[in-house]
Amino acid sequence: MTEELEKLPLGDIETLTGSLAQRVYAVLREAILHMRCPPGTVLRKGQICEQLGVSRSPVAEAIAKLSAEGLVDVVPQSATRVSRFSMSVIREATFLREALELAAVERVAQTITEEQLVALTRNLKLQRLLVEDGDHAGFFEADEDFHNMIMAFTGYQGVTRTLAGVSLQLSRARILLLPSSDRAQESLREHEEVLEALRRRDAETARSAMRFHLGQLISRIEPLEHVHSDFFVAQ
C-alpha cells in the first residue's frame, strides 16, 4: 500500500489580497463552490496549513466562517467535511432567493434609469452571443451578472451580498447543471421578458416574469438528487 498523500485542489494564496485568514477563506470557498472539493471531502487543518504555508490560526478562522455559511460541517474534536447538499436546504434557499429577487425587481421597475436599461440590454446582447457560440460557462456568468445587476439597481449595496449568502448552496448545485445546459435558449428568452417589463416600468409583470424564470431552476435541480446521490445527504 503506497501512502497516497492526496493534495487538495486549492488555488494559490499568493494572488490574493487581504489578511491571511481572508485569503485562506477565499481559496477554500472557491474550491468548494466550484466542486473541486466535492461534498464529503475531508478537510484537515494540518494539511491545509502545510499546503498553503500558513499556521493554524488563519485556517481556523476561515473554517469557522465557512461553517457559519453551511459550506462545511465541523464534527467537534474530530473532522471537518465539505457539506453535502440537502434538498430541504435547497428548497429553502429557493424560497429566500425568490423572495429577494421578486422584491428587487418590483422596486427596480419603479426606479430604473435609462442608463440601467442600456446596461441590461447590453448584457442580454452578450447572452445571445454566448448562446449562439454554445459557450455554457460564459452564459452561466452572464446570467449571474444579469441577476446581480438588478439587485444592484435597488440601490442597496448589501442586498446583492445577502442574496449571495442566502443562495450559496443554490449556486453550488447549479454547477452540476452546467454540462446539460440546453436550457440557455429558454433562459435567455425569460430574461428578455423581464427586461421588457422593466422597460415599460411594469412592476407586476416584471415580478411574474421573474417568478416564472426562477421557478424553472428548482425543477431542474430536483432530479439531481438521484443522479448525484453521493453528493446529497441521506434522507
Next chain:
Amino acid sequence: MTEELEKLPLGDIETLTGSLAQRVYAVLREAILHMRCPPGTVLRKGQICEQLGVSRSPVAEAIAKLSAEGLVDVVPQSATRVSRFSMSVIREATFLREALELAAVERVAQTITEEQLVALTRNLKLQRLLVEDGDHAGFFEADEDFHNMIMAFTGYQGVTRTLAGVSLQLSRARILLLPSSDRAQESLREHEEVLEALRRRDAETARSAMRFHLGQLISRIEPLEHVHSDFFVAQ
C-alpha cells in the same frame, strides 16, 4: 487621575453551553443587542479574555463572527468597536425584512392549519393583555414571537434564522424605541388584521396588511438619527 478600569457589562459565561467560542460570542452579542455596550464602545481582546477567564483564541473567533454580522467594526492591527447605526444599512435591512416577511405571509396564507391559527390567536390574546398592563418589554417579545411564528409556519427551518441575521441591526435599533412605546395599541390592531386575512386564507390581503404594518417601523426609526446622533455614523 485614578486609573479607571471600566469593566464591560458582560453576562456570565458559565450559564451557557457549547464551545467556549460560542459562549463568548453569545455573551458579546447579547450585550451589544441590548445596548449595554452602546455603539462606539471599544472592545479589547485582552480585557475580554481577562474578564471572562478565557484565552484569546475563542475571543478571536467570536469577534470574527460578530464582524461578519456587522455588529462590530475591526480596525486592523488597532481596535475593535461596537458598530454604530447607519441609516442606509437600516433602510437596507428594512427592505430585506419586508421581502422575506411578505413572501412568508403569502405562502403561509395558502398552507396554514387550524392548530397554527389557534397558536397565533393565543399569541394575540397575550399581546392584548400585555398592552392593557402597559408591559412594553413583554409586548416587544410577544410581537417578535408573532412574526417568528409566521416565519416558522413556512415550514422552512432556516428562514427564521436568516431573517434574524438580516434584521439584526433593525432589532438593535428597535430597542431604542422601547421607552416611547405608545404604538403597541396600533401595532396590535395591525397584527389582528394580518391574522384575520390568514383566517380567510387571503394571501393578497395578508400581504398588504403585513406590508402596511412593517412600513410603520422605519418611519419611527428615522427620527432617532437626530435624537441619538452619537449612535449613528457621521453621514
Next chain:
DNA sequence: CTAAACATACTAACATGTTAGTTGACACAT
C-alpha cells in the same frame, strides 16, 4: 465467533508566545 473494553493515534479546541502594523504623544523645525 461475537461483542465489549481498552489502548492508541489523530483531530479540533484552547492557551500562549511572537510579530508587525497603527495610533497618539512629544519634540523639533518652520
Next chain:
DNA sequence: ATGTGTCAACTAACATGTTAGTATGTTTAG
C-alpha cells in the same frame, strides 16, 4: 502657533505549544 517627523506603547494578527475529545483497531471475555 502650527505642521511634521520620530518614537514608544498598544493592539490585532499570526505562529506554535498543549489539552481533551473522538474514532478506530486490537485484544480479550463471553
